[in-house]
Amino acid sequence: MTNKNEILKVAAQLIREKGYVGLSMRDLAKAIGVRASSLYNHIPSKQAIxxxxxxxxxxxxxxxxxxxxxxxxxxxxxxxxxxxxxxxxxxxxxxxxxxxxxxxxxxxxxxxxxxxxxxxxxxxxxxxxxxxxxxxxxxxxxxxxxxxxxxxxxxxxxxxxxxxxxxxxxxxxxxxxxxxxxxxxx
Amino acid sequence: MTNKNEILKVAAQLIREKGYVGLSMRDLAKAIGVRASSLYNHIPSKQAIxxxxxxxxxxxxxxxxxxxxxxxxxxxxxxxxxxxxxxxxxxxxxxxxxxxxxxxxxxxxxxxxxxxxxxxxxxxxxxxxxxxxxxxxxxxxxxxxxxxxxxxxxxxxxxxxxxxxxxxxxxxxxxxxxxxxxxxxx
DNA sequence: GTCTATAAATAGATAGAC
DNA sequence: GTCTATCTATTTATAGAC
CATH class of the missing domain: 1.10.357.10 (Tetracycline Repressor, domain 2)
Known part of the structure; x- marks a missing residue:
């Protein structure tokens, strides 16, 4: 049960480490424990993060x-x-x-x-x-x-x-x- | 007649603007006025830049x-x-x-x-x-x-x-x- | 030294089943 | 809400002609 705040929090840490362009939606999803496509139920795009x-x-x-x-x-x-x-x-x-x-x-x-x-x-x-x-x-x-x-x-x-x-x-x-x-x- | 110093100089400016991951070899080549493949006659890889x-x-x-x-x-x-x-x-x-x-x-x-x-x-x-x-x-x-x-x-x-x-x-x-x-x- | 063509991998995002 | 499968585009890099 992912939620938007968790995505934003994990994303902030990973973007800090790899940069925005360097972080893929697949890497972000893996860190959260879901597949990349599941992220789009919570956020409309990578940009929105x-x-x-x-x-x-x-x-x-x-x-x-x-x-x-x-x-x-x-x-x-x-x-x-x-x-x-x-x-x-x-x-x-x-x-x-x-x-x-x-x-x-x-x-x-x-x-x-x-x-x-x-x-x-x-x-x-x-x-x-x-x-x-x-x-x-x-x-x-x-x-x-x-x-x-x-x-x-x-x-x-x-x-x-x-x-x-x-x-x-x-x-x-x-x-x-x-x-x-x-x-x-x- | 591209040379390595020109590549490094243009790359520094573009990486500053777009980030290392955000700059593609195609964009870099276009700014210099050649095709991306031509860059590899002067530098071994993007990392080397x-x-x-x-x-x-x-x-x-x-x-x-x-x-x-x-x-x-x-x-x-x-x-x-x-x-x-x-x-x-x-x-x-x-x-x-x-x-x-x-x-x-x-x-x-x-x-x-x-x-x-x-x-x-x-x-x-x-x-x-x-x-x-x-x-x-x-x-x-x-x-x-x-x-x-x-x-x-x-x-x-x-x-x-x-x-x-x-x-x-x-x-x-x-x-x-x-x-x-x-x-x-x- | 530059080109075209292309290989091989990876990107963001969507469709539709469950 | 998450999954598999897939689309389309883009990435770095190489092969080989000129």
Whole structure:
């Protein structure tokens, strides 16, 4: 008795390992314990699997940052909350995050457009928070695009590393990661 | 008159766009202007393309960091030189870097082993530099693995961003990126 | 060095029995 | 809801003519 959620979960893990194009419906079916044709009783196509996983997670990110953006807190506190959200999602959905980062180019049609829209919205929200922080002197007068790129690079790669972090508890990780990203290492 | 270097160059760009599995030999041949079968006069297999591109670049990184590691300079200066090398390679070989980052899992056999060995060597060299910097108080007493991860995340993603950096000249980029990674943004 | 033709394997997806 | 069987298209790679 397969169900859609199980398919999406197993697919996320296997696509992370083999890539979207590299994973065949036969391999996916075998990992679940059915024949490939049975999968089509639960999902309409291979594309739909990628769409659901990526767009669901993209929505999760954009809705969170829009909430943070409207709060009446300092820019630094906003950045800390964004960092914490990335840590939480990286711990909870590492496979799905890997697809969001590395497989989005295999989306097609409206799904690809929707993904790009959400990604742009997320980056624009973060950009505005960084600029606000520069205005209030909470942040140094560095190029906004460089700060945005550097922060997002680390946050988007958390899913690759977070399981190898050893004994650091998640609460301390959030604190120390904020320190690294905001105050530097030197 | 196709040659091997042209194949590798065009392949790097197309694999970056479509992924290794997603790029067919027919698509690659069409982009070059020949039939797929003609490619096999210059390269033995599709796998060999990926092997050459990735292992060449991996060797470039490990040999540089080993040189830096043996120099009689401060840990901070070593880190700055590593950052500069990443900027140079990201400007010169962005497509090849994208494969190193995102397509290495499609390597097979000895090529995969060699890649992982070089990657481990690179990370171990950087880890030792970070630990030395902590010993001399040049770096804050943060978890080494977190510092290593954060630095590498940004450096390994430079190729994605560096063409969108706008008007920042490469010399200033190196300086400001070092400041972001070492001294932080707040 | 490039071509046409083709081999052999595998892909996503559907039809219809149970 | 899962199965077997199959369709159609595409894949990497090779053989042999020019």
């Amino acid at each position: 990628l769409n659901e996983i990526i767009l669901h997670l993209a929505e999760e990110f954009t809705s969170q940052i829009k909430n943070v953006a409207t709060e009446q807190i300092s820019s630094l506190t906003k950045l800390e909350q964004i960092i914490e959200h990335h840590v939480d999602l990286s711990l909870h959905s590492p496979n799905q995050l890997a697809l969001l980062n590395n497989e989005w180019m295999h989306l097609e049609g409206q799904a690809l457009v929707n993904f790009k829209t959400k990604r742009n919205q997320y980056e624009e929200s973060l950009r505005q928070i960084i600029n606000a922080g520069k205005s209030t002197k909470e942040l140094k007068p560095l190029h906004t695009e460089l700060v945005l790129f550097s922060m997002l690079s680390t946050l988007r790669n958390l899913n690759l590393w977070i399981k190898k972090r050893g004994s650091i508890p998640s609460k301390q990780l959030k604190k120390e990661l904020s320190q690294v990203l905001l105050s530097g290492i030197a | 990926l092997n050459e591109i990735i292992l060449h670049l991996a060797e470039e990184f490990t040999s540089q960091i080993k040189n830096v590691a043996t120099e009689q300079i401060s840990s901070l200066t070593k880190l700055e030189q590593i950052i500069e090398h990443h900027v140079d390679l990201s400007l010169h070989s962005p497509n090849q870097l994208a494969l190193l980052n995102n397509e290495w899992m499609h390597l097979e056999g000895q090529a995969l082993v060699n890649f992982k060995t070089k990657r481990n060597q690179y990370e171990e060299s950087l880890r030792q530099i970070i630990n030395a910097g902590k010993s001399t108080k040049e770096l804050k007493p943060l978890h080494t693995e977190l510092v290593l991860f954060s630095m590498l995340s940004t450096l390994r993603n430079l190729n994605l961003w560096i063409k969108k950096r706008g008007s920042i000249p490469s010399k200033q980029l190196k300086k400001e990126l070092s400041q972001v990674l070492l001294s932080g943004i707040a």
